[in-house]
């Protein structure tokens with residue numbers, strides 16, 4: 814599993830951090846998303862998919878490769 818982020822779409826809502834705090838964080842300055850783990854373990858797929866669905870900016874893309 815691979816995560817792609819589009820920072821330009823991020824509105825700093827923090828839903829991704831709430832859903833998958835081991836994978837996503839936010840910059841202190843402006844709340845824009847920071848990717849902590851671009852290749853998370855398959856065990857985290859559920860929370861990562863949830864984060865992508867909840868993201869209001871549709872900034873998170875989950876790839877299976």
Ligand code: SF4
Pocket residue numbers: 822823824825826827828829830837839844845846867868869870871872873
């Ligand atoms: S949920 Fe989306 S918009 Fe909100 S901080 Fe995460 S990536 Fe950015």
